[in-house]
Amino acid sequence: MYTTLESCLIDLERHGHLVRIREEVDPELEMSAIHLRVFEAGGPALLFENVKGSSYRAVSNLFGTIERSKFMFRQTWDSTQNVIALRNDPMKALKNPIRHVSAATSAMKALPLKQGISGFKEIKISDLPLIKHWPMDGGAFVTLPQVYTEDPDKAGIMKANLGMYRVQLTGNDYKTNEDIGVHYQIHRGIGIHQHKANRKGEPLKVSIFIGGPPAHTLSAVMPLPEGLSELLFAGLLSGRRFRYGYDADGYCISQDADFVITGEIHPGETKPEGPFGDHLGYYSLTHLFPMMRVRKVYAKQNGIWPFTVVGRPPQEDTAFGELIHQLTGGAVKQEVPGVKEVHAVDAAGVHPLLLAIGSERYTPYIKVKQPAELLTIANRILGTGQLSLAKYLFIAAEEEQTLSTHHIPEFFSYLLERIDLKRDIHFQTNTTIDTLDYSGSGLNQGSKVIFAACGDKKRELCMEAPEQLQDLRNFVNPRLVLPGAVALEGPAFSSYSDAAQQLDELTNAISMRGDMPGCPLIILCDDSHFLSESIDNFLWTTFTRSNPSHDIYGVNAGFTFKHWGCDNVIIDARTKPHHAPPLVLDQAVEKRIEKLFTKNGSLNGVL
Numbered sequence: 001m002y003t004t005l006e007s008c009l010i011d012l013e014r015h016g017h018l019v020r021i022r023e024e025v026d027p028e029l030e031m032s033a034i035h036l037r038v039f040e041a042g043g044p045a046l047l048f049e050n051v052k053g054s055s056y057r058a059v060s061n062l063f064g065t066i067e068r069s070k071f072m073f074r075q076t077w078d079s080t081q082n083v084i085a086l087r088n089d090p091m092k093a094l095k096n097p098i099r100h101v102s103a104a105t106s107a108m109k110a111l112p113l114k115q116g117i118s119g120f121k122e123i124k125i126s127d128l129p130l131i132k133h134w135p136m137d138g139g140a141f142v143t144l145p146q147v148y149t150e151d152p153d154k155a156g157i158m159k160a161n162l163g164m165y166r167v168q169l170t171g172n173d174y175k176t177n178e179d180i181g182v183h184y185q186i187h188r189g190i191g192i193h194q195h196k197a198n199r200k201g202e203p204l205k206v207s208i209f210i211g212g213p214p215a216h217t218l219s220a221v222m223p224l225p226e227g228l229s230e231l232l233f234a235g236l237l238s239g240r241r242f243r244y245g246y247d248a249d250g251y252c253i254s255q256d257a258d259f260v261i262t263g264e265i266h267p268g269e270t271k272p273e274g275p276f277g278d279h280l281g282y283y284s285l286t287h288l289f290p291m292m293r294v295r296k297v298y299a300k301q302n303g304i305w306p307f308t309v310v311g312r313p314p315q316e317d318t319a320f321g322e323l324i325h326q327l328t329g330g331a332v333k334q335e336v337p338g339v340k341e342v343h344a345v346d347a348a349g350v351h352p353l354l355l356a357i358g359s360e361r362y363t364p365y366i367k368v369k370q371p372a373e374l375l376t377i378a379n380r381i382l383g384t385g386q387l388s389l390a391k392y393l394f395i396a397a398e399e400e401q402t403l404s405t406h407h408i409p410e411f412f413s414y415l416l417e418r419i420d421l422k423r424d425i426h427f428q429t430n431t432t433i434d435t436l437d438y439s440g441s442g443l444n445q446g447s448k449v450i451f452a453a454c455g456d457k458k459r460e461l462c463m464e465a466p467e468q469l470q471d472l473r474n475f476v477n478p479r480l481v482l483p484g485a486v487a488l489e490g491p492a493f494s495s496y497s498d499a500a501q502q503l504d505e506l507t508n509a510i511s512m513r514g515d516m517p518g519c520p521l522i523i524l525c526d527d528s529h530f531l532s533e534s535i536d537n538f539l540w541t542t543f544t545r546s547n548p549s550h551d552i553y554g555v556n557a558g559f560t561f562k563h564w565g566c567d568n569v570i571i572d573a574r575t576k577p578h579h580a581p582p583l584v585l586d587q588a589v590e591k592r593i594e595k596l597f598t599k600n601g602s603l604n605g606v607l
Contacts (some may be wrong), residue, residue, distance in 0.1 A: 001075055001239035002213045005258055005304050008072060009047060009059060017068050018045040021602045026052045027140070029589045032133040032309040034596060034603070035060040036585070039309075039316055041607040044068075047304075054129045058305040062214055063319045070323070072214050076239040080327065110235030110242075112157050117245040117253050120260070120298040124177045125169055128259065128297075129305045134277030135586045138286060139171020141276060144306045146209040146220040147182065148252055149189070152196040157244060157252070161189030162230035164220040167208060167261075172272050172286070181273035182206070182265065183289045194265060194290065203264035206292055207251050211258025211306055213238040221320055223328065223385055249295060258303035263292040275580075280349035280544050281312025282580040284436045287443060311583045312540060313346045321346060336380045338373060340398050342387065343405035345543075347536040351389040351434040352543040355405035356381060360397035360454045369455035371397070371424055378450045382428070389434040391446060392543055397454030409482045409535055416461055416484040416520045418453040421554070422565030426450040429549045438580040439547045447549035462486070462518035468510055469522070475506055479532040485521040487528035487538070490574055496550060499572060503553045507570065510555050515567065522570045531573075545573040 002008040012018040025031050025048055038046060039061055045068065048058040063069045070077060130140035145167050151159045168174065168181035184190050190206075197204040209216065215238035219230045231242045243255035251262035273289040308316045321344070333339055340357040344350045362372035378395050381387050396403065396415050405411055419425075426449065433439075433446035440446025461484030469478040469488060477489045490506070493499045506524070510516065523542050525531045531541045546552070551573070554566020596603045 002072070002215075003240060004256065005059070005211045005213065005306065006302065008062075008214055009045070009304070012045055012062075012068070012072070013047075015071070016044070017071065018047055019043075019603065019606055020047045020049055021596065022049055023596060023602060024050040024052050025593075025596075027054070027058075027129050027131040029132055029135065029586055030593055031058065031060070031129075031131055031307070033585065033589045033593050035307075035309045036311070036315075037593070037597075038603065038606060039064050043606050048129075051129045051305075054127060054305075056127070056129055056299070056303050056305050058129045058131070058307060060307050060309070061316060062306060063218075063308070063323065064316050066319050066322045066326075069319055070326075073237055076215075076237050077327075080233070080236045110232050112229075112231045112235065113241040113243050114157075115243055115245055115255060117247060117255060119255075119300055120253070121301065123297050123299045125180065125261070125294060125297055126177055127299070128169065129307075130170055131305075131307050133309050134283070134311070134583055136275050136283055136581070137171075137277055138168060138272075138274050139174070140169045142167040142169060142208070142210060143308045143310065144210065144217050146212075146216055146254070146257070147184075147190060148207040148209060148254070149193045149204060150252070151193055152200060152202065152204070157231055158229055160229070160231065160252070161193060162220050162234070163189050164217075165190060166276060168273050168276070172274075174271060174291075177294065179271070179291050179293050180261070180263070181271055181289050182292050183273050183276075197265075198267040201267060203266045203293075205251055206263055206265055207253065208261040209254040209257035210260070211300075211304055212254060212256040213240070216242070216254070216256065217306065218320070218323065222324060247296070251295065253298065258300050259305065260298040262295045262297075264295065265290045265292050269293075277309075277311055277583045278436045279310040279313065279315065279317055280352070280434075280436055281540060282438065282544070282582050285438070285580055313349060318346050321350065335384055336377060338377045339381065341405045342381060344387070344390070345408070345539055348539040348543040349437075351386070352391050352437060352439075353539065354381065354387060354390045354393045355408070355411055356393060356395040357398050357403060357405060358395055360399075369397075370420070371395075371452035371454050374452045374454060375426065375450065378426075378452060382448060382450075388432070389437075391433055391437070391439070391448055391546075391548055392451070393448070394451045396452075399454065408539070412485065413461060413483045415451065415453045417457045417459060418455055419451060419520065420453075420458065420565075421520060421567060421569060422560075423563075424452045425552075425565065425569070426452070427549060427552075427564065433547075437544070438578065439545055439551075439576070441547065441550070446547045449548035449552065459484075459517045459520065461520075462516075466516050466519050468513040468516045469519070472506065472509055474502070475509075475524070477528045479528045481523065481532045481538050482535070484519060485523065485538075486519055487523045487525050487531040489526065489528045490524045490572070493574070494577060496576075499574075499576075503570065503572065507553060507555045507557070510568065516555070517567075520568055522568060524570055524572045524574055526574050542571055542573045545575060545579065546571050 165184040219234035358377040465478035557566035
């Protein structure tokens with residue numbers, strides 16, 4: 001059990017999970033470039049002992065592997081799982097109270113502990129490690145913050161929200177040491193608190209904790225069951241009560257944090273935030289987000305600044321996701337009756353693509369099965385928490401024991417063999433999508449589509465690109481991606497009307513060449529070699545670069561009583577004029593950091 005971040009790092013180093021970097025490293029792109037290279041190689045946590053421009057150390061890649069993450073929580077993992085399971089299914093306690101008394105005891109021992117504040121000194125934002133992660137980022141960001149707010153209607157720590165919302169420290173119109181940007185969506189916990197404060201005409205007090213035991217960082221991103229406090233969870237997973245107090249200005253201070261930034265968000269006060277290299281593999285662009293007036297900044301004497309770098313997955317937040325999945329277990333099964341599995345696909349950026357398996361019991365006596373219960377389940381999934389940000393949901397009936405959403409090529413093949421393309425595609429238009437996803441029609445604006453399948457096989461899938469896709473004018477280089485799915489390169493275009501004309505040309509040309517039942521899915525792209533090179537390239541390109549309502553077309557498509565269907569689906573995954581730019585490393589920085597990996601460098605032999 002760790003009482004501080006430093007005690008965790010000492011333990012990791014003792015067991016071969018951490019390497020110290022002695023050389024001076026620039027927080028402007030160099031620290032992030034080193035992190036990305038070490039993470040990709042499955043390397044250790046990194047302690048930067050000499051950060052240019054700051055007297056504080058920094059650490060990254062703490063959660064870089066699921067093995068290291070579970071190692072850090074090895075003493076509290078089982079008891080935490082037991083408490084979460086009890087919250088997901090409270091009937092367990094009624095059926096076997098003696099067996100579950102330990103979970104109740106663990107929860108009682110994890111209640112937050114109010115005490116005095118000590119060990120901090122006041123500093124400025126400019127004293128911190130100001131880390132810029134990607135070349136086009138708008139400034140320095142905090143990437144592992146624990147943002148704390150209290151409910152304006154129900155003050156106190158047990159009704160508080162602890163969330164991870166990125167924080168911009170410098171750049172744009174921000175006045176260094178005076179104000180910072182906080183990026184969040186209105187439906188998140190802090191957004192609800194701000195709405196209540198705005199309604200009262202009051203500023204919202206915010207405390208941003210950085211560092212402390214790793215359990216505190218993880219608690220800020222956990223999708224916890226209703227009623228289970230993030231602060232209680234932090235105590236459970238760290239094996240030690242969350243210690244806190246209030247400063248003279250009335251701001252909550254985590255006694256265990258390495259740094260605390262306090263301030264207020266006033267009604268209507270915003271500033272441009274971004275760009276920021278984000279977890280979909282593109283920049284999220286500059287938009288107005290709440291501005292926080294900085295009140296005080298606190299630091300422990302030997303504080304350590306934790307950070308991560310997000311980008312095209314997999315990245316360190318991939319391990320976060322797996323850790324959350326293992327801890328929460330079957331939480332989604334409790335929330336959505338009939339669902340067997342839901343997989344938010346990391347390689348597709350998590351939110352753009354969900355794969356699911358559900359029960360289909362509504363039509364047991366009908367000779368030809370069709371999705372019915374599956375559609376009810378699908379709507380429940382798309383209305384549940386973070387799953388509501390998804391654009392694409394592929395859902396299949398639980399009819400084969402071996403089917404798994406985590407065996408992605410096999411899952412797609414199973415669904416493509418069974419789906420009725422004239423009946424089983426269902427759109428939701430003019431709705432919300434992830435703020436970070438620029439494939440839609442505006443910020444937070446886009447569409448969703450459900451592909452559902454059950455019953456017997458309807459087709460044999462092609463194992464090579466069909467001849468109907470060969471030698472088409474303007475559409476070239478067809479390549480098999482997986483059985484029944486083919487990538488095809490298309491020309492550039494300047495508007496959706498141009499794209500629609502091009503797709504009319506393509507669908508008409510294919511239709512004139514005859515039926516193509518073995519190829520239910522065609523992906524139109526900029527580079528078919530890249531897309532077909534790996535399953536991850538297929539997932540990332542297809543589902544981050546398309547908006548279902550605008551970018552799905554079909555061969556012999558048509559409407560029957562407002563329901564759209566076709567013979568072959570075409571997803572236009574070409575780069576659109578309004579898309580955000582992808583993340584690209586700075587090659588000059590890549591050359592500068594080479595010295596750390598060569599002879600006498602701190603990272604020699606690490607990769």
